[in-house]
Amino acid sequence: MREYMDIHPDVRTALDLGNPVVALESTIIAHGMPHPQNLETARRVEEVIEQAGAVPATIGIIQGRIKVGLTWEETEYLAKAKDVVKVSRRDFPLVLAEKRDGATTVAGTMLVAEQAGIRIFVTGGIGGVHRGAGKTFDISADLEELKNTDVVVVCAGVKSILDIGGTLEYLETAGVPVFGFQTHEFPAFYSRQSGFPAEYTFRDADHAASVIQTKYGMGLKGGMVIACPIPEEWEIPCSEMDEYIQSALEDCQSGGIAGKRVTPFLLGRIKELTSGKSLEANIRLVLNNALIGAQIAGAYRRKK
DSSP: OGGGEEEOHHHHHHHHHTOOEEEEOSHIIIIISOTTHHHHHHHHHHHHHHHTTOEEEEEEEETTEEEESOOHHHHHHHHHOSSOEEEOGGGHHHHHHTTOOEEEOHHHHHHHHHHHTOOEEEOSOBOOBOTTHHHHOOBOHHHHHHHHOOOEEEESBBOTTSOHHHHHHHHHHHTOOEEEESOSBOOBTTBSOOSSBOSEEESSHHHHHHHHHHHHHTTOOSOEEEEOOOOGGGOOOHHHHHHHHHHHHHHHHHTTOOGGGHHHHHHHHHHHHTTTHHHHHHHHHHHHHHHHHHHHHHHHHHHO
16 A cells, blocks of 8 residues: 555654654545535644644545645645545555545544554544444444454444444454543433443553553454543533434435444534534534543553
């Protein structure tokens, strides 16, 4: 994959020196948030990471080239370009061969981050087992990537539109360690509680770094999930969110929405139903994840 990859000089220097680098996805820019909040959030997330002493590396595809560390001009381009492909593992060959533009999903970003030598990746929430997957077999490729790719994903848990319990069961079977960050309950993206316990809890960034170092020092394959609750002042309670989600799911089913269009549709519909509260919560949780991810990256660097 390296021959298809352009690594930003700042990211390359940090990697060569062993300094902390944090990978970021680009789907949130091209598909996850409306303009101009997508650009504003992208800039703020990178600033948070820089202020915490790490180097941000937003990953995307511009005209068939994988960019590890988008320039601001490239970020603006992806935010405004039409026909940007949502790129997971399966999509790379086509998008690169046809020299198209692509925004990497959690799975796609993990794949590139591992190839580039970046251990820590920050996102909003991971994909998982969709509600009703027993009939549809709709399970996010993020879970397969977590099973196989050596990248730590710092997130706000599983997107609450999904089957959280089913996702946690899948990750357990796949041998993917799941940790709560300073919480004993697994968070539910917009909400601090999901009703499911966090089997293990990190006290702080240094504790997380020690476990990460041990996992990969043992040669254990696969990723790790570190789930960070949204700051309390910005959360939407789980009971309230469930009503919005059920309504959005009904609209999704009646509209015949399927496949990779489901998540963007649901997030957009929930934004309408919550009068924008879900978008603000999404922004706040990503910023929180960025700070924690940068702190963990710094602590991990000091352990090496």
